[in-house]
Amino acid sequence: MKIKVLGSGCKNCEVVVERAREALTELEIEGEVLKVTDLDEIINLGVMMTPGLIINDNIKVTGKVPKTKEIVKFIEEEI
DSSP, rough: OOOESSSSSHHHHHHHHHHHHHHHHHTTTOEEEEEEEEEEEEHHOOOOOOSEEEEEEEEEEEESSOHHHHHHHHHHHHO
């Protein structure tokens, strides 16, 4: 499971990183949570509003901070 959190490194982005890790722990799934802060890379990934959340190369969230419950559902969709 590869999860990318896209953003400038702001507080909201850090919250998404933490919630993504919590979701993996809750589901007892191993995965990698990467922070992407390079603006050009974020745009190339197709995200125009941050924070963004990509799971296994599928954009799940842009421009908001999802709850851990939501991230759990997104991960389950990718299993």
